[in-house]
Amino acid sequence: MHKSLTVAGAVLSALHGVAHGSDNADRNKGLTDLAVQDGDFAVTLTAPLNVNVRNMYASHSSHSSHSSHASHSSGSSGIYRAPRDYTPAYTPVYTPPPPAPAPAPAPATNRYSPGIQSLMSTGTPRPSADQLRLMIMRVQAALYAKGYDPGAIDGELTESTKLALRKFQGAHGLVVTGKMTTQTMNALGVALTP
């Protein structure tokens, strides 16, 4: 954005030069080129954290939403079973850190039976239970750091957490949903991509 502004300014001044009878087209072009280069050095005032990122957490109103899918799957092939328990990676004996969790979830098409796929919005991947829990923990941490009370930082989208989200959204002029919308995540400083 800032680059386009810088460049637009240069083009305008070039036109301004033309309008005032400047016959030095090369010079104007040179100025525009310089402005294009300068764009890289322009000061960025705001850069939203999440741009062009698909938000697979926005629709979660509670952590238990997974179990509804599980009940659907029981009627079909039973391939998908929502993992219910978060298993902390920490064990008391220190071992070298395990490789970071896969940055993006596997495409939904491979993980859900055809019967389930038809029930889901097209093309939106679903977070794994661990990913979701970690993301809720991040949101709770951000809320708590900003003076709101999400209950506990435990990865459960509890009533207190949803209430804190709504309060935060209200105080920041955002649509009050109690959900982890992209706008809310930007305002909280929580990145949607790892």
Add this chain to the structure above:
Amino acid sequence: MHKLDAKVQLDGWAQPTLLKVTTLPEFASGLFPLERMVLDLRDPKVRTAFPTLSRLPWAGFVVNDPEQAPVGRPWVAIPSETLNAQPGDVIEVVPETSKAALRYRRGANNNILFATERCNSFCLMCSQPPRDIADEWRIKQICALTELIDKNEPSLTITGGEPTLLGSGLNCIIEHCANVLPHTQLHVLSNGRNFGGGVLASSFTGLHPALMWGIPLYGDHYGLHDYVVQSKGAFAETMRGLYALEAAKQRIEIRVVLVKPVVEHLLALVRFLYRNLPFVGHVALMGTEPTGFARAHHDELWIDPADMSAVLAESVDYLTRHDMRVSLYNLPLCTLPRSLWPYARRSISDWKQHYLPACESCAVRERCGGLFAWVTPAWTSRALKPVLEGEEQCTSH
């Protein structure tokens, strides 16, 4: 002045490790891997949330007191009187020497990436005397460090030594910066001597979106430049390097350290810059940092800033009239004529910036870059005195 490393108590670390100091906002951001973060238990809100947060796979914990450390997990004790490590900073813990060092400081005015201790020049006033040692390990370390630096960091400086002595390692570092910190301006301080052939220079074309080379030039004549950098043929190599960088579409800043022989020919130098290097984006005229080799060469190098006023004013005026941007670094405002104040920058890194007792009552202290922390009376100026209220508005001097 702040310390950048200190002896600390620590346990559980197998090898030197770079770590992001983390409180709730850093955790919430999700921009850094948990396995490379240390949770800062010195923070009260983190302590409140500790029971659930502790289950995550943190690299370890920062505590005030070893007794706070969770059992069986790596920790390092950094009470505030040892080292000023703040949330967002990157520290390195070194178990072998029981030390912790600050490698990145959030909000600092000049974070550097130290590329190498080797150099092919031997400048009279070098503040960082070179050592001929194999330190290619720094390439990997710098890349690892950049991954933990805040994504909105405005600028970083790569310095040494002579960074081009890393060969393609420097390209690796710059390319890595373009990937992990695309919004951060990069400033590389090099003597430019290795760019003469043109091949090296062109390897940087398009490598980074906002890269600038800071290259020193000390005279309009080879004899003066080669004397200051104590290397025969350096002037010719640097000039060829500057043209090669320009041909490779690189941004260039010329850096001039204001030691006595250079100041005596400064006007000739700035005329030379305009006539021969009109493409440079910025000229920095810099006061000497009184450390390293400079201290041994005080008599040859020292000139009181008060005695530079006339030639500085004339040089700045010449460059400005010829559309070349110029700044003054490392010179306290009270040593400069008022007409030059708009060009003076607060250039001294905050951790080594210092004011004298006389500065207490100064009305422009907040705008002034002050002095280097290691300044001695021999390196100050007879012009040092507080600027009084009301005086700072006067532009007639």
